[in-house]
Amino acid sequence: MTFKDLDRERVVDELLLDAGLSDASDVRHTLLAMGHLADAAAPAPGPELFAMLAGPHDEVSKRRWRHKHRTAVVSVAVVAAMGLGASGVAASSSGFTRSPSFEGLLDSFAPHRAAAAPVLPVPDAPKVSTVPAPSVDPAAIPQPFQTVPSVPVAVVPVPAQQVPAASPQPAQQTPAPTAPAAASGVVPAATNPPATLPAKAAPGVIPAAPTTPAPLLQPAPSGPGSRPGNALSALSEKQALAQLKAAEEKLKQWRKQVERQDPGQPRP
């Protein structure tokens, strides 16, 4: 039963008819006016009632949502917890993650290098003087000269004899190097010649001919023994220039000799 104005009028008329007052318009009017009391607007709900009107909706919907998605929520939580745990373990164990890193490589290399330097030269002092040469040769020397090393070695003494004034020091110091090298340690001797020789020889020699690195480096096997003496005693530019000139002259003479020996071979 819906209760509207028509229904109210019907009820009022029924009441009046039942009481035998169907002609009493004033009573009807009063009763209808009384019925209008029900037209009052619903009062604004107080806090308690408001919470009841609004609260159950949220709680019920939340409960339903949780019930519907319980497995998904639990699985997501489990996966997240496992991921956190695995990453935490991986992050906390340092040995596992650091070994492949660059720092780990450096750390693992550093002690070997430090250990190799002092250990090697002490027993193999005479060999160390020849070690730097092969390390430099393959990088600097073109292929044709790798077959020739026997020739310059045989030739080197010749310029030294032909030009004693230009290069007195290498000739004098060639016997010496083995002794100081063995005594003072070869690490500086091995590191110095590659740094000083190519730097000073390259600018003067490269414009002359591309083959200059080979003859320049030829004295290196015998030179490293003499270099430490110079480098340790006095690193004067004059000596370096004198050596450079002597080397140039050696180069020229060596080229002439080579051209004489096999004139048919083309020079690069």
Add this chain to the structure above:
Amino acid sequence: MTDALTDEALRALQGNNAELFSAVYQAYAGQVLGYLTAKGVPDPEATTQDVFLAVLPRLDEIDGGVNGLRTFIFSVAHARMVDEHRKESRAPDQHEFEPERDARESSSAEAEAMLRLAPYEVMALLEHLGEDQREVLTLRIVAGLTVEQVAGIMGKTAGAVKQLQRRALIALREHSAVKEYVSP
């Protein structure tokens, strides 16, 4: 009178408590307020809220559709009204209400304008009725209940209810006749 709640709507809202509560409140709060006002309850709005605070959590227990719901709501309102009148009779002299401090005055202006004819006259006329006569008329006209429903709420027989409403109408006519005779 807005009574949009039908049996179909009530069934459709079953299970959705928030919308059901709101719909029930919007449909019946005005009638309950009118009923309590007509019965002269001291604070009809607060009592209306008390009625719905008691009714809404028990909506699931109600059967009989809209009629059953209406009967249930007004039986609760009747009980509350009786409680309020008992409280009033126990402590009759309460004069804390002061119209200048009543914030509801502005909000009730619309209802007052709409019911300009009714409130004072109706309330004054209802004062001449006996308690049961007033209750029967209010439940029948304001709450829209049938004789049987009113009888169930008041704990009386349908014949007693009909007798009460008949006497109430006669009393009203006498008083309105007197009023019409006096006032012009």
